Amino acid sequence: MEGNIRILEIDGPFFFGSTSKLVDEVDEVLGTKxxxxxxxxxxxxxxxxxxxxxxTILRLKGSKIQSFVVLTEALRDELVHLHDRDLPEEILFMDFNKSLEEARKLDPRK
Structure with missing residues (x-):
């Protein structure tokens, strides 16, 4: 965590059974921007x-928390193809440093 920025690493296959870990981690983001x-x-x-x-992104948005997703080009294409309703391209990054740069712009405590 850096200031009000929280980084959640998702490692390995991401399927229905692994989503509970994501939800548990998101529940710990109090004070996060x-x-x-x-x-x-x-x-x-x-x-x-x-x-x-x-x-999860919608839930965070409802709590006034901005989300960014960093992924590979192949995974980005897959997400956009599968369902892009709540994953607008402006929150999808293929470069972690660029996502962190954008996050720092939104965090007044950087």
Whole structure:
């Protein structure tokens, strides 16, 4: 965690059974302004996990917390193809440092 920026690393396959860990970690973001989901180590994601990620992002947005998702180009294409309703391209990054740079712009305590 850096200031009000929280980084959640998701490592390994991301499917329905692994979404509870994500929800548990998101419950710990009190005082956070920005959450960066680092998904660069996810080899694949299924549709239910895509929905869980979208729901988590919506939940954070409702709490006035901005979300960014860092992923590989292949995973980005898969997410956009599967379901892009709540994953607008402006929150998707393929470069972790760029996502952190954007997060710092939103965090007054940097």
């Amino acid at each position: 920005v959450v960066i989901f680092d998904c660069r180590r996810i080899p694949f994601i299924d549709l239910s996990a895509t929905f869980a990620l979208e729901e």
